[in-house]
Amino acid sequence: MATDLMSNGNRPSAEDIAARRKVIEVDRLDFAFGARQVLFDISLDVREGEIMVVMGGSGSGKTTLLRHLVGLMPPQPGKVKLLDKDMGALNRRQLLDLKRRIGVAFQFGALFSSLTVAENVKLPLRELTDLEERTMDIMANMKLEVCNLSGFGHLMPADLSGGMMKRASIARAIVMDPKLVFLDEPSSGLDPAVSSALDDLILKLRDAMDISVVVVSHDIESAFKIADRITILDKGRILISDRVDAVRNSPNERVQNLLHRRSEQIDVDPTEYLRRLAGD
Ligand SMILES: Nc1ncnc2c1ncn2[C@@H]1O[C@H](COP(=O)(O)OP(=O)(O)OP(=O)(O)O)[C@@H](O)[C@H]1O
Ligand SMILES: [Mg+2]
Structure with a gap:
């Protein structure tokens, strides 16, 4: 499709x-x-x-x-x-x-610029659970994949495009299932094509x-x-x-x-x- x-x-x-x-x-x-x-x-x-x-x-x-x-x-x-x-x-x-x-991605809820994308996605797990590092890695990677960001976890937020940052925020919002x-x-702030792809991601998640x-x-x-x-x-x-x-x-x-x-x-x-x- x-x-x-x-x-x-x-x-x-x-x-x-x-x-x-x-x-x-x-x-x-x-x-x-x-x-x-x-x-x-x-x-x-x-x-x-x-x-x-x-x-x-x-x-x-x-x-x-x-x-x-x-x-x-x-x-x-x-x-x-x-x-x-x-x-x-x-x-x-x-x-x-x-x-x-519940998972939340705030209006101006930017990623922490000093943490990698994967570390940003793992934050709720770190703050709210006692999971082992390895388990947190697996969960974060799964959510990055769902948000079409596989392989980008090691990057810093500044290396991402606007649409990728929004998707990373969504990955962080869903990391706790x-x-x-x-x-x-x-x-x-996204152009129409990128914003339409984000709509598709929201439908896919639901x-x-x-x-x-x-x-x-x-x-x-x-x-x-x-x-x-x-x-x-x-x-x-x-x-x-x-x-x-x-x-x-x-x-x-x-x-x-x-x-x-x-x-x-x-x-x-x-x-x-x-x-x-x-x-x-
Ligand atoms: N911390 C605050 N202290 C005082 N007034 C506030 C505060 N936060 C928001 N407001 C006021 O409350 C009203 C609603 O703000 P809110 O941010 O909820 O609007 P919004 O619909 O999300 O707007 P936008 O589309 O610009 O994001 C506005 O008049 C705003 O100025
Ligand atoms: Mg608002």
């Missing part, structure tokens, strides 16, 4: 989705950074084996939501359930156990490893290609969370504007924009 023709052939029906176990459940989550509320009343679920793509304009809260899902924000009781566990009701050890079962993987903007994937993306073409369902955030609220066809054909004008990036949706507050550029 030509790589660029590959698409989500396993997209489940609405009934099929509804019948599957929920691996993520978010129930009326609100969140504020100090006085500034950035998530409003977020409720959504992700089902087993599903690819959920989270979209929305810059600053709409995608990364903040993702950080709640992976336990990087102070957990609030009753708000986020992961693999049937209420993250707000876990002690430190239980939270760590849960984290062993997680049931759930979170990818924040995996294709940003199909071969039977994992559920939450992908944050700006790229509508990629979202339509890989998603089973799409959630669109708009200024911290869910605008729609539904199957790809329902989103694509939504009569909601804001949904269509966001999908087609019409200027109406880009209400940038200049002060906020500069603050974000400055990284604070």
Whole structure:
């Protein structure tokens, strides 16, 4: 099959989705950074084996939501359930156990430049397990192979192309054989061909490893290609969370504007924009 023709052939029906176990459940989550509320009343679920793509304009809260899902924000009781566990009701050890079962590739989660690619992929094993070096090598090499990076493990990150770096981050995210993987903007900054190859890799992982994937993306073409369902955030609220066809054909004008990036949706507050550029 030509790589660029590959698409989500396993997209489940609405009934099929509804019948599957929920691996993520978010129930009326609100969140504020100090006085500034950035998530409003977020409720959504992700089902087993599903690819959920989270979209929305810059600053709409995608990364903040993702950080709640992976336990990087102070957990609030009753708000986020992961693999049937209420993250707000876990002690430190239980939270760590849960984290062993998920994989994350962050938006700006670059590889450590002083470590080889293989060492980067092995990091979660080193931090979260007591496995022997040899076992860690085998596991890392397997995941590098899955991500089409066999033979590149000995290189330093600086020797990789942008697409290879993203694939290495994904290899690191899946090295523990997680049931759930979170990818924040995996294709940003890549050219269309490389980004399409990354879409194929995400589909391959889901199909071969039977994992559920939450992908944050700006790229509508990629979202339509890989998603089973799409959630669109708009200024911290869910605008729609539904199957790809329902989103694509939504009569909601804001949904269509966001999908087609019409200027109406880009209400940038200049002060906020500069603050974000400055990284604070
Ligand atoms: N650490 C922080 N402290 C204060 N405000 C923050 C912090 N992180 C994010 N924000 C604010 O929260 C809002 C949501 O940010 P977030 O990074 O979740 O958006 P995003 O949808 O991921 O944007 P992008 O598409 O640019 O990655 C923004 O207004 C942002 O400025
Ligand atoms: Mg973000």
